[in-house]
Every structure is written in C-alpha cells, then in structure tokens.
Amino acid sequence: MSVFIFIDHTEGHVKKSSLEALSYGAALAAQLGTTAEGILLGTIASDPAKLGGFGVKKIHHAAQESLNTLDAQVYARLIADIVTPAGEGVLVFPNNVTGKAVAPRVAVRLKAGLVTGVIALPDTANGFVVKKTVFSGKAFANIALNTPFKVIGLNPNAYTVKEGEGSAQIVSVTAASPTPKVKVMSTKTASGEIPLTEAELVVSGGRGLKGPENWGMIEELAHLLGAATACSRPVADAHWRPHNEHVGQTGIAIAPNLYIAIGISGAIQHLAGVNRSKVIVVINKDPEAPFFKAADYGIVGDAFDVVPKMIEAVKKLKGLA
Amino acid sequence: MKILVCISKTPDTTAKIAFTNNNTKFAGDGVQWIINPYDEWYALVRAIELKEKDASTAVHLVTVGAADTEPIIRKALAIGGDEAIRVNADSHDPYYIATQIAEVARTGGYDLVFTGKETIDYNGSAIGGMVAELLDLPYISLATKFDLNGTTATVVREIEGGEETDEVALPAVVSCQKGVAEQRIPNMKGIMSARTKPLKVVEPVAAEPLTSIVSFELPPAKAGVKLVPADNPAELIRLLHEEARVF
Numbered sequence A: 001m002s003v004f005i006f007i008d009h010t011e012g013h014v015k016k017s018s019l020e021a022l023s024y025g026a027a028l029a030a031q032l033g034t035t036a037e038g039i040l041l042g043t044i045a046s047d048p049a050k051l052g053g054f055g056v057k058k059i060h061h062a063a064q065e066s067l068n069t070l071d072a073q074v075y076a077r078l079i080a081d082i083v084t085p086a087g088e089g090v091l092v093f094p095n096n097v098t099g100k101a102v103a104p105r106v107a108v109r110l111k112a113g114l115v116t117g118v119i120a121l122p123d124t125a126n127g128f129v130v131k132k133t134v135f136s137g138k139a140f141a142n143i144a145l146n147t148p149f150k151v152i153g154l155n156p157n158a159y160t161v162k163e164g165e166g167s168a169q170i171v172s173v174t175a176a177s178p179t180p181k182v183k184v185m186s187t188k189t190a191s192g193e194i195p196l197t198e199a200e201l202v203v204s205g206g207r208g209l210k211g212p213e214n215w216g217m218i219e220e221l222a223h224l225l226g227a228a229t230a231c232s233r234p235v236a237d238a239h240w241r242p243h244n245e246h247v248g249q250t251g252i253a254i255a256p257n258l259y260i261a262i263g264i265s266g267a268i269q270h271l272a273g274v275n276r277s278k279v280i281v282v283i284n285k286d287p288e289a290p291f292f293k294a295a296d297y298g299i300v301g302d303a304f305d306v307v308p309k310m311i312e313a314v315k316k317l318k319g320l321a
Numbered sequence B: 001m002k003i004l005v006c007i008s009k010t011p012d013t014t015a016k017i018a019f020t021n022n023n024t025k026f027a028g029d030g031v032q033w034i035i036n037p038y039d040e041w042y043a044l045v046r047a048i049e050l051k052e053k054d055a056s057t058a059v060h061l062v063t064v065g066a067a068d069t070e071p072i073i074r075k076a077l078a079i080g081g082d083e084a085i086r087v088n089a090d091s092h093d094p095y096y097i098a099t100q101i102a103e104v105a106r107t108g109g110y111d112l113v114f115t116g117k118e119t120i121d122y123n124g125s126a127i128g129g130m131v132a133e134l135l136d137l138p139y140i141s142l143a144t145k146f147d148l149n150g151t152t153a154t155v156v157r158e159i160e161g162g163e164e165t166d167e168v169a170l171p172a173v174v175s176c177q178k179g180v181a182e183q184r185i186p187n188m189k190g191i192m193s194a195r196t197k198p199l200k201v202v203e204p205v206a207a208e209p210l211t212s213i214v215s216f217e218l219p220p221a222k223a224g225v226k227l228v229p230a231d232n233p234a235e236l237i238r239l240l241h242e243e244a245r246v247f
C-alpha cells in the first residue's frame, strides 16, 4: 500500500502545513516499507519534481490553472480517481482549511476511515492506530482504522519538516476536471502577514490591554520576532482586533512553538485553542491568573511596563539596538 | 425554503475532562451537556434569522444520538427550530453519523444543510463534508457570513490568512462558525412552545462505522511555570532564546 500526500498551495507556494504532511507521509511510508506519492492539483511557481526532497518518489500532477482555487467537490473526485487504482493506501492531508473541506469528501468516495486532528505517526505494530486531539486540545484519542484506504488530517505544526535531496517523478493527470459548482467571487488576504495557523511564533493580547490603541507594542513585538498576532474572544467581540485573530474554543485552534499571552486571564475556553503550543509565556499583573498554571514562563507584572522592555531586549538580541 | 440544521451534544466548555473504563470512555457523569456552541450560536441562529426574513422557511433539526440528547434538542427547539428528528443511534464514527444525516436530508428534500464548524469534543470538522459528498452537493466549509438571494447563496468562508466570497446555487451544505450569527438566549415563549413542537425519533439506516476509539489519554502535566521578576524582562527573552530556543 502506498502513502499519498495532498499538496496544498497558495499563490504558487506549497504551504508549510503541506511540507509537514509530505515529511510525515514519507516517514509513514518508510515505517510501512512502501513509497510516498504526492498529489498536486493546480500549478506552483517552482519545479514540482523538487518536492522529492521531502521524500516523495512520485507526484501525480493535474496542472490545470483552474485547479488553483479550491472546489472541494472537484478536488475530491480527482484525488479519489488518482488513488483508486491502488486499491488501498493511506492518504495524508494537512488539517488546514483546505484539508478540512476535501478530506471528508475523499474519505466518503473511497469508503475510507477518516481521522482528522492527527498529531503523531500511527502505531502500525498491531493494526493502524492514530493519535488525534479531542476535547479542544484537552485530551487525545487513539483511533483505529481498519478500511483498505485510510484518510488522515495532520494538524499543522505537529510534525517537523524534514528536507533532504531528491527528485520526484512527475505523473501527469490528464483527467478532465468536473465543472465547479461553487463560484469564487473574490478573495481577501492580508498579504505580507503570517497566517495564524501557519505561524511558529504568536504574540497574543487580551482585555488587559484596555483598548485597541494599545496594540502598537503587541504588533511591534510580533514584528521583531517574526510572529503572528492573536487575541482573546472579548477583544475580537469588541472589534479591537479582527475576528480572524480570535483564538480559543470558538475561534482558531493553534499549536505554535511559542505563544506569548499578554493581559489574558487564561479562561478554559481560551486555553482550549492554545494549550498545544510548545512553549507558553504569560504576562499578567495578577499572580492568581489561571493562565500561569498552563504556562512555561511568566512575568507577574504590568504589560505596559514589561512589554516595552521585552521589545528592547529583543532588539538587542537581534542587533537592532 | 427548507433548512436542516445538524445539532450535536457536547460537554459544557468548562467540563472536567476525565476518562473511565480503562480510559476508553469519557467520564460523563455529573457533566453538564450543552448544544455544541457552533451548532447553536451560528448554524441554528442563522437558520432562524433566514426564517424571520422569509416566513415560508422551515427550520428542521437533526441529531444522531441516544435518548439522552433530547433535552439538547428541546433547547434548540426553544431557540427557534420548527421540528426535530432524532436518529436513534450512538456513534463516534464520522462516516456513520454522516450517513444518518444524509439519509434524513435526502428523504426530507432540504435546500440547505447547516452544520457547525466542528464538535468541541470530537473536533472532527468532518461531518459537513461527508454529508455533502454522500448527497453529491457542493460544500462550503468554515463560513463566516451567509446570505440568500432566492435560491443562490452568497457565503464568505475562512481561508488561510483571509477570506473568500463564494456563490453557490442551492441545494448545498455549509459549515458555520463565528460571524455567521450572534448567540441568542431562548425566551419564555420559546421554551413553552418547544414542549409541543414535533420531535420525531427514527431508527438508523444500516452503515458500517469505519473507525473506532481505542483509548483516550490526557496530556502530560506541565512542569510548572518559571517566573521571571517583573523588573527583568530581558532575562525572559534570554531564557526563550537560550533555554527554550524558540527564536
């Protein structure tokens, strides 16, 4: 059985979450003693064969420009048609917005067991059991899949990208793609900014910052670190910050390497979206703030005093002051 | 316009997460159960708003669950659904659940199926896409705005780092999240009328679960916070750089 990895891309670049999925798929293929094959729909700016460096031997490439925008129905049909001849296999999707739209449809077409939110390589010693996050990051579940095809949605930032040498053989997919039923009218992205779900470092602010006019220091710290910015729900609700920055149970769930929470109390619903972060730093003037219990590092202090000093220290570290 | 809203039951957001039966079962005793917030606040409320704009709209609810999901369904009816269908089955396999919902949607002839973005316990984010595929319908996931113009829907959905505006001819399946609507509290009139609204129980259609839960685990406990004095933020930056090595 082969391992197939779906390669998601935007504006000509393969997304980091897909490089993680490629690395994961290659490791899984090695574990199963089989080969990893990529599936690329649409066009990218670089030579797709170079993705062999992430461990895929072959890439099934449907190079129609029309495939550069997502239509889940169209994608699912193409992907299922590509893998069906193999009879069995594991399909790895990044568990990002694209993966969440496409993987469930592909699973239905292949009558494959589906597990999303996966955070580690499966246990294949005795069947096929994968670990996923449940209860909004507060626990994990081990899920067994026993269908010939298996579909996995790998959480962003759960697996480290491994890049080496290698070139993949390109197999052109010529099948006509079905006509999309969804018409894309417009897209709006904040260009230049790091999307929160892809960010390795995140600086986040809460109601403790008092008002939107005080976000300058949050943005400056984030900018210096190359981090994305996030916020708590009341901050987004009050329109201090855009909704797409809201993390937590009802917002986005993230798992960056570093999450700096400034003026955020650490309510359980907030933690639900950030508790898988590898290192959590809390700046809060209340020593009793619940966030300290979930933190790795912290300062009990006034953000308006502490954050400017952090900015100075980062500038020094980076040789900017 | 007939809208089907998928309603699931989840533990309250503050519920203590613990497991029993050798870590194979969620310890649900004494836990307060709620309507999954995405289903209640966004999918259900938006459906009700569409009905308020066009009185000929019918809002039906479906849940796949055992008899203990009925209080949740009654609450959803109190917020404003017209009638509810409970498929009498208890499963965690997304394919199994989606098959049941697709069957209800197919036989009921709905123009629109709304789901929440994800369940806050299982975090699958999968049911909507599966239902759409089973019905061979377009699926717009992670909607932040939803509007109707006759039988054409205009939907704004989340994409990485931004949003996309789509147009789709109904029928379609849409998963809803924050932005689509605002939370509503059921009023007395709603609570009273919910008692007499129809709640139909149907038996599941045959479907194989394709996955099974082997066990649950809790994350390892954190070692504890390392506090840095407030007058020395530079030390914090040094620790993050040299000890934690995050930048």
Ligand SMILES: Cc1cc2nc3c(=O)[nH]c(=O)nc-3n(C[C@H](O)[C@H](O)[C@H](O)COP(=O)(O)OP(=O)(O)OC[C@H]3O[C@@H](n4cnc5c(N)ncnc54)[C@H](O)[C@@H]3O)c2cc1C
Pocket: A205, A206, A207, A208, A209, A231, A232, A233, A234, A235, A246, A247, A248, A249, A250, A251, A262, A263, A264, A265, A266, A267, A268, A269, A270, A273, A283, A284, A285, A286, A289, A301, A302, A303, A304, B013, B037
């Ligand atoms: C069903 C449900 C879902 C929810 N989903 C989410 C979610 O997805 N995301 C989310 O964030 N919340 C969510 N909430 C809300 C959550 O319960 C909290 O109310 C919210 O997270 C609090 O936001 P906050 O920490 O910014 O504000 P507060 O709770 O007001 O905390 C502000 C903190 O700032 C500190 N502070 C004040 N001044 C300073 C200063 N000068 N310097 C340093 N620190 C200072 C205070 O000590 C305090 O700890 C949800 C709630 C419910 C019921």
Ligand SMILES: Nc1ncnc2c1ncn2[C@@H]1O[C@H](COP(=O)(O)O)[C@@H](O)[C@H]1O
Pocket: B006, B007, B008, B009, B036, B038, B039, B043, B062, B063, B064, B065, B094, B097, B101, B114, B115, B116, B117, B118, B119, B122, B123, B124, B125, B126, B127, B128
């Ligand atoms: N048992 C269920 N009954 C009805 N709807 C459900 C059920 N489980 C999930 N859903 C719907 O599907 C959405 C996504 O669920 P999930 O794929 O489990 O994250 C939820 O927000 C609900 O709208």
